[in-house]
Amino acid sequence: MDVIKTATTPFPDQKPGTSGLRKQVTVFQQAHYLENFVQSIFDTQRLAGGTLVIGGDGRFYNRQAIQVILRLAAANGVAKCLVGQGGILSTPAVSCVIRKYQTNGGIILSASHNPGGPQGDFGIKFNTDNGGPAPEKVTEAIYQRSLALAEYRTLDTEDVDLDTIECFNLGGMHVEIIDPVSDYAELMAEQFDFAAIRELLSGDFRMAFDAMHAVTGPYARRIIEEQLGAPAGTVLNGIPLEDFGGGHPDPNLAHAAELVAMTQGDDALDFAAASDGDGDRNMILGRNIFVTPSDSLAVLAANADAFPPWRNGIPGIARSMPTSQAADRVAEKLDIPCFETPTGWKFFGNLLDAGRIAFCGEESFGTGSSHVREKDGLWAVLAWLNLLAARRRPVADIVHAHWETFGRNYYSRHDYEGVDAASAETLMTTLRARLGELSGSTISGRSIRLADDFSYTDPIDGSVSAHQGIRILFEDGARIVFRLSGTGTVGATLRVYLESLETDPARQREDTQETLADLIRLADEIAAIRQHTGREQPDVIT
Ligand code: G1P
Ligand code: ZN
8 A cells, every 4th residue: 555656846945943844835735745844754753663643733734734644654654643633732732742652753733823724824843752842953854854855655545534532553553543632631730739720710710711713722621611610601712713713823912902802991801811823822911911921931930839840949940032031030039040042942942851940931922841842822821820829819919019029021022024134134243243342331321231142052962052142231130132033934024122120119010112112212223223124113012
């Protein structure tokens, strides 16, 4: 039944990042395209005789892609595949299943928060046996192989049934269709005090969780409604749709505006949260308050004793460089290390594997812990519910008390999208050339303590990642960071991260953009943003 087909173009014309290969659905629908990528995985990773986890966020082309992958897996000698029922597995759930059953890796079908549907995006990524995204050397090997690939191996078979929980044989390979939720739900029950959350939810506490028609619907329904007893209907948009209902499954103030509105006004909910397409991002809201992802990480770390696995403390925290320094202030008080890593979840992997950190996060709505090797949207939501159950205070009270104790790191990210790539590059090189002159200087009355191009040496394997973004650190704790996005598709995206520190509780409730106005002006003065981008204003402010 084995068939060897000759791989023909088109071929992945782009090196897959750690978020995998992300393209429009129409690109993936080209003959051989997906097959070529998948064969490159089998040719470079030792998966023959091994076990693979397969699942995705349910977007358009998810099911077709799984059929293709199963045929190639069987023809390439994979012994066993664990596939999420209906093709569904959230990104953190894939990580959980890989770790729990000690498989040789997994393949995730998703384009994260990008829109789906026939005209939307699709994506595929490979996770290694620690449950985390493939490191650069693996993605590089897959890419290099793809450039030289001459043929791929597949089977000539009918599609298999992905909807029934059962085991069957496919060309000598054992296929097990698994419940996508149960292993993950079990892991969550170990991480949190479910009894306390159940009690909280049985009272007059009111909440909503928006699954945005994406993958977390079944997970949230099972865990939040069925296991923790929240009333039916707590989970909004809970059925995964191939086009996410035409929406943009990205949990932020702009794309989850209806949910935000439910936390404001007289009849406001006590708590609301959302997750993205593949379930790894999260947004946390309380009554009349949006908890920034940077603050969320800091607050969870400061309250780690509320979580059963961390009753006796946490070994350390990590944050990506552009994430606010709120977590550093917590680490200092707890006398534990806070690692500053480059942007991207993969940089937390070694620290998590080595047990050096418990919690980690990124300003881009990513929060997680050592329970898996991906950021985990529902984990963050359950962590907040656990915290609220333990403290019995409103979200805003907890956050305000946190600021009083640790100071408030006002924070905002300004994105300039679709900028001419050469101009964006010029902005960065011009700035890089001036770092020596800026360091130690005073500009518009503000003293710069250090200006550098962030470089990271991994404390576990010693690998160095240079040019990870330009940091301008001020004496008063304020900071401006400039970096170019690594995930954009059109032109370049310049991200400017602005942060200032306020330790005086009397001045901690002011408007973020107003408080940062001075720094926003300085950012332009330092980097000539308007001149290089030709833009007067950022396209997106978060
Ligand atoms: C963005 C985020 C980054 C995140 C990545 C993948 O990357 O900023 O924190 O890890 O998406 O979700 P960027 O476009 O900034 O390179
Ligand atoms: Zn995602």
